[in-house]
Amino acid sequence: MASGFALPELPPVKSAWGPPENISVARDDVPYAPFSKGDRLGKIADWSVDQTKDGREQRGRQGPFGGRFRDQYQTYGYGSSSIFGYQHTEDESSFSVIDRANVNRSRTGGRGGGTLLKVRGRGQNNQRGGARGGRWGGRGGAETTISRSNGPGANRGRRYGWKDYDKHQRNRNASVTVEPSWEMLDEVEFSHLSKLNLNVTKCETVQTCGYIYPYDKALDKISVKTERPLQVLDRVHYNPTTTEDPVIQQLAVKNAAQIFITSSILSLLMCSTRSIYPWDIVITHQGDKLFIDKREGGPFDYLSVNENAYDAPLETDEKDNNNSASALSLEATYINQNFSVQALRESDKDKHSLGAPNPFYNPSEETEPLASHGYLYRKFDLSLESDNTPVNLVVRTEVDGYTKTPANDIQYVSIKALNEFDPKVLNNTSTADWRTKLESQRGAVFATEMKNNSCKLARWTVEAILAGVESMKVGFVSRANPRDAQHHGILGVVAYKPRDLASQMNLSLSNGWGIVRTIADICLKMPDGKYVLVKDPNRSILRLYSVPLNTFEDSESGAAESSSA
Template sequence: MPPISLSGIVSALPADETWGPPTSTQTTLDGVPYAPYSKGDKLGRMADWTSEGKDGRDGRGGRQQYNRSYRDQQVYGAGTSSLFAVQVAEDESSFSVVDNTRNTTKARGGFGRGGGTIFRGRGQRGGRNDRGGRGQFQRVGGGRGGQGGDRGYYDNRGGRGGRGGRRFGWKDYDKPQRNRDASVNVKPEWKMLEEIDFNRLTKLNLDTDEGEDLDSYGFLYYYDRTYDKQPVKTTERKLNVVDRAAYNVTTSSDPIIQELAEKDEATIFATDNILSMLMCSPRSIYSWDIVILRQGNKVYLDKRDGSSLDMVTVNENAADAPLELSEGNKDSINAPGALALEATFINHNFANQTVIESETAKYEMSHENPFYDPSEETDPLASKAYKYRRFDLSLNDEEPVHLIVRTELDAVMKNAVNGEDLFLTVKALNEFDHKAQGSGGALDWRSKLVSQRGAVVATEMKNNSCKLARWTVQSILAGADVMKLGFVSRANPKNNDRHVILGVAAYKPREFANQMNLSLSNGWGIVRTIVDMCLRKPEGKYVLVKDPNKPVLRLYDVPMTTFEEEAEKDIDQGEEEEEE
């Protein structure tokens, strides 16, 4: 049988018929012409969820630029120019099943340095050249060719094997939260009235005058200038135990303040110890409390017996503050409580040792010490002067508000230029062990105090910001001309009983305040705000407590008998012990 040719079949067809589908001249969609296939069209996946992404990125933060994996994924119909343009009501190209929130950080394939994606499940595999993640909350970052851990929870290790992977320490944001105890137990019958955040306190401001002296009591010895000379290492001065009678009576128990209140000399009454804590409260970390007593139109800022205000803190503001024994501190002498006792002991003895005790050469105030009773005291009086000063906190002339504060001075010395007497406050910084936990990166005082005193003082300003601010405020309130700062260190870092004096530095209080960025007007604003809160309340007793773990102050309304029963129990226990 001869072969059949295709041309013969075609020629046998009728003239009006052609090969293939019939050609229609009709249009569809009300006149819209039919767009034919294009020779350049290539069919890829039927449904490609990653083909288009918002702002040129897919939902996982990957790049949508031309690369080998994207080369053959052409959009259907791309080879033919659009014959018409239709404005759709809703742009479906922005739709994505995956979270497509923009990442403001520059990322490498979704796992860049400092970038990354938040996952809820297993860790994802990093790209070939990706850096390890930085280890943030629910942030998984693969190492170079490595794989992020199987962690959908808090993972602070970062990527394994990556160049950027690192292990964070206490200086980073993942530092464990300290759980300190409050300075006073908040009882159920206490009613919380106000809660004040430190951010609000730092914005307060009130300008006041320099203050005026009302009266002065006590006496001052002259300061021993030989302590200003840097001691030789072989002849370091030892800190001696000097038993002298010093008093820190609370406001409402002060007989002089009681007399001034009866004369209606002011509205607010306080001591410099209590007032400085309130004025520097935004710098505080540890918990403390102030008892506020309102009687009529008078407000007394008091402290309770055994208050933490009487203690001198150590490295309170350090990034790695000393650990409590309950937090795993195995070195008991370097716990916060033990360091506070040691620092308080050092300050008392240092102020008494650095003066020249002479009955013929001393500065007498207008009146004798109001707290000293020779018939009961066995120790001689310490060099201490009490100046009662008044400050104007009025906002206008119609409602005058004045504050009387009892301030303290520690010594006096002659001005080398004109021979005038200069009033001093004498304080001491202490070094326990610059290698121990809680030292706050302090330098070795024995080797650096002479050559790098500025660096030593700057480190102390950082680690003891609250303590130094309080001392500076107390010096300014008292009108002191000079503030003497001693540097006292342990003779042996493992023993907290013996100490040596390494040097003394002198500062003008207001200049030192500027160096610390300390604003007295902000402190006065805090005082006036707290007092106004109490003046709006009815008469009674209130307690202001610093939260032990948050930068917050809380004002409580407490019964009038609060703390009095505890004081009576302490007196009874003391009498029983004496009888035994």
């Protein structure tokens, strides 16, 4: 030992533990770090380990035990580096209203030879439903798994409903071109239409026409194993507009009502808040009467397919594409016309006449036989307590067939068909293959159709209720080959009561009548003339235009001349 070394003077202490009682005796340039006598020491001291922001111990291999006993000891001085570190005050220049932080992404192997992309977001903003949790996740940083595989399990992990805002935009064209001479009078959003209500209870049948056949109950026994091919039956089907109906013309002369319309147009107005595709109707105001018409060749002559689906069919320029929106609409109309005829037992003995003959059929000019249709002209009272004069509406409704009760009473039947084109086209896990799921999960299949075809099924239900139909027969018709749009098979038929189906679909008739009465009041206050109600092709908005009286007359006459040629 060197001769010049001497021990420093230590302050006196009364116990062998803890700091000296006179803290000022210690060095002033060394701050005091508090500790507890109950701390279990694994190391004497470790001043280099930082403490995490949330106060938890930092994970990893620390010390000779590799972190295996980190819950049993705490190193003296742990986290002290952050205590002595300089904390800078907040810099207001870095403040931003928008969170521009990147989302952490990690890739792991997925089933089916694909890749699973795990996205972990920042709190509730990562979820579709905000702070309440999205449809496919809960609160906070929930994890969503998206499959990006082209293998056998490609769609197994796909979660729909999340990040809907990020899907490609579907810009549709308007059903009619708005001319510069048209004057826009009013526009209303669907959110306002959904708040309207009018209870309509008074109804009477003013006239009946046509004839119908009994429903073939053998179709109720059809299953996937006993599939029956859809027959091509040439029958004449009529769907004239309101002003071309001779019965409505006679009722208008007799002042039977103030509003005249057909059930196909009325059902769309009542279910307009469910519509996605563009459409338009023509309203003519003459004196104290309104005539609500469709355009020839417009959307009312064809049925939509998967209009309300997540991936609705798109319109393409390919001529051979059987899955485009227009091709599927034509196919669905063709299926419904043939199915409504095949589902009946056509025999003169069972033929039921409704009174007057079909007002649109001329046997001397038509070579093909007439399809079975019954027309019921019914009057509904839309009056309010504040009305000085009653407001009545006459609508032409249709029935397709009838059944008999045990008491031998006749009940009207509405016959419709849902069609499946190709379950793999939509690439949607919620679209089940009918041939594999229809027998065991028929309720789930129909629930999917109610979601994908909400507007079409709601219109069918409203039309059945307006006609006083007791039962709806809905057939499931699928392609024999997914690539062949000409041959189909009937896989089953389900019967529903219209009122029960409306309740199941959350369909409010009082809301529909409120929409019709509101539009009628707006047009009745306008001067005599012609108006067009247009559904915006890409937004949930209705617009009312005032148009010249000769609008659409040139196109209709040209179409008639071309068809006759």
